[in-house]
Amino acid sequence: MSKKPTVVLDARAVDRTLRRMADQILELNDGTDRLIIVGILRRGVQLADRIVKIIEAQEGVTLPRGALDITLYRDDLQTVGPRPVVGATHLPWTIDGQRIVIVDDVLFTGRTVRAALDELADFGRPARIALAVLIDRGGRELPIHADIVGKRVDVVAGQRVDVFVEELDGREGVVVAHPTADVDSEDDA
Amino acid sequence: MSGVLGKDLLGLAQLSADQIRVVLDTATPLKEISLRQIKKVPTLRGMTIVNLFFEASTRTRISFEFAEKRLSADTVNVASAGSSVSKGETLVDTARNLEAMKIDMVVIRHPASGAAKFLAERIESNVINAGDGMHEHPTQGLLDLLTLRDRLGDLRGRRVCIVGDVLHSRVARSNIWGLTKLGAEVAVCGPRSLLPNAIEEMGVTVFSRVEEAIEWADALNVLRLQLERMEAGYIPSQREYNRVFGITRERLERAPRELLILHPGPMNRGVEIDSDVADGPHSVILDQVTNGVAVRMAVLYLLAGGRPEQAIVAKAGVP
Numbered sequence: 001m002s003k004k005p006t007v008v009l010d011a012r013a014v015d016r017t018l019r020r021m022a023d024q025i026l027e028l029n030d031g032t033d034r035l036i037i038v039g040i041l042r043r044g045v046q047l048a049d050r051i052v053k054i055i056e057a058q059e060g061v062t063l064p065r066g067a068l069d070i071t072l073y074r075d076d077l078q079t080v081g082p083r084p085v086v087g088a089t090h091l092p093w094t095i096d097g098q099r100i101v102i103v104d105d106v107l108f109t110g111r112t113v114r115a116a117l118d119e120l121a122d123f124g125r126p127a128r129i130a131l132a133v134l135i136d137r138g139g140r141e142l143p144i145h146a147d148i149v150g151k152r153v154d155v156v157a158g159q160r161v162d163v164f165v166e167e168l169d170g171r172e173g174v175v176v177a178h179p180t181a182d183v184d185s186e187d188d189a
Numbered sequence: 190m191s192g193v194l195g196k197d198l199l200g201l202a203q204l205s206a207d208q209i210r211v212v213l214d215t216a217t218p219l220k221e222i223s224l225r226q227i228k229k230v231p232t233l234r235g236m237t238i239v240n241l242f243f244e245a246s247t248r249t250r251i252s253f254e255f256a257e258k259r260l261s262a263d264t265v266n267v268a269s270a271g272s273s274v275s276k277g278e279t280l281v282d283t284a285r286n287l288e289a290m291k292i293d294m295v296v297i298r299h300p301a302s303g304a305a306k307f308l309a310e311r312i313e314s315n316v317i318n319a320g321d322g323m324h325e326h327p328t329q330g331l332l333d334l335l336t337l338r339d340r341l342g343d344l345r346g347r348r349v350c351i352v353g354d355v356l357h358s359r360v361a362r363s364n365i366w367g368l369t370k371l372g373a374e375v376a377v378c379g380p381r382s383l384l385p386n387a388i389e390e391m392g393v394t395v396f397s398r399v400e401e402a403i404e405w406a407d408a409l410n411v412l413r414l415q416l417e418r419m420e421a422g423y424i425p426s427q428r429e430y431n432r433v434f435g436i437t438r439e440r441l442e443r444a445p446r447e448l449l450i451l452h453p454g455p456m457n458r459g460v461e462i463d464s465d466v467a468d469g470p471h472s473v474i475l476d477q478v479t480n481g482v483a484v485r486m487a488v489l490y491l492l493a494g495g496r497p498e499q500a501i502v503a504k505a506g507v508p
Contacts, residue, residue, distance in 0.1 A: 072490075077232060083491050086218050086219060119230075123225065
């Protein structure tokens with residue numbers, strides 16, 4: 001019953017989309033002053049890296065790139081099991097008064113972003129927090145929206161959006177996977 | 190729904206190499222929380238943890254308390270300096286009272302070997318052994334493993350020698366279990382009167398001279414010499430012990446490679462370890478303390494949640 005996954009973005013399209021998102025981030029923040037790009041583990045980190053490299057090449061600056069692991073802030077820790085793997089948060093700068101852009105691969109329920117906002121609040125009080133996502137697949141369960149969206153994808157219930165990045169998956173691209181029996185979702189929580 | 194560690198952490202003897210690795214891998218990113226300005230994550234919000242200490246402890250109790258608080262658990266400390274009543278009965282009564290107050294976890298330190306297991310079989314809450322008699326001190330073993338792994342990388346084939354009073358040491362036992370499971374070679378060294386009979390059967394090498402141990406090892410875990418051992422006639426005197434088994438700079442200078450020096454604390458400077466070693470460049474003693482909080486946070490995180498079915502198992506057939 002498993003259908004072949006539908007390709008939403010291929011490698012070149014991902015690159016083009018990230019370039020556009022980088023431009024939009026600069027526009028939204030009036031340049032790179034006090035700008036910190038923060039990727040959400042796991043694939044948001046690699047996407048944040050790409051965006052940072054694009055901005056650095058374009059603007060001739062170096063930009064801090066942080067990483068957030070939101071596991072310890074999840075709202076379902078009492079119900080999920082076994083315990084999700086904890087990853088490393090890396091945010092060694094003061095974020096007070098800074099302009100933070102959170103980068104993630106897929107925006108779905110909004111619960112990950114809620115957790116990320118709570119975690120950022122434990123690090124300080126940024127001047128502004130914006131959200132940039134490669135894919136917005138709809139299905140929000142919280143009042144959260146993205147400031148910058150790479151691509152909107154309409155997905156029916158049960159379908160899964162998979163983002164692949166070279167560093168972790170050995171290939172680049174975004175596909176919509178159709179429901180199969182043995183797939184367990186690990187993204188877009 | 191059961192956690193990777195099951196309901197309780199009673200010792201490293203019961204854990205698989207994979208389970209030990211999960212704890213260490215979880216502890217590593219948790220270290221970052223203690224470096225934040227707000228040293229707290231909401232993970233265990235609403236959970237109540239009782240620290241039940243029937244034996245003196247500063248480091249371990251405070252370390253557990255920091256770990257609990259940094260994960261946002263509510264904590265209660267119950268200290269009981271010894272008890273005149275039969276220990277078994279006291280423990281059951283205490284456990285029943287605690288359960289009646291709706292708690293989620295118990296961290297127990299007790300002078301009797303097996304006390305943590307005894308409690309774990311009788312209450313639904315998760316039980317963490319913070320040291321039971323001469324049996325095990327699993328979180329100490331885990332933090333030693335983490336400290337060694339941070340410095341040496343993969344522990345397979347690495348050589349660790351435990352020096353001192355192995356006979357009475359729960360730290361030694363947890364270390365031997367943990368290290369051998371992760372593939373390290375383990376040796377012990379100390380006065381024959383303070384080494385258990387047939388210790389070789391745990392798969393460890395025995396050195397009778399500390400110079401041999403220093404020549405062999407990548408790391409030394411130096412155990413505390415308890416004063417009461419001397420009174421009981423296990424060793425002639427502290428000075429004699431230091432002369433034969435003390436870890437001194439002179440001895441370490443003759444080592445063929447740089448040795449890591451661990452000590453579970455509290456130290457007797459000038460007895461089992463000299464000050465210039467304890468404070469020297471190869472000492473990772475304070476790293477152990479830092480890692481202790483992270484390892485305990487990892488254990489709390491991994492044990493919390495997923496209790497109900499296991500509680501039934503725990504209750505079944507036990508009075």
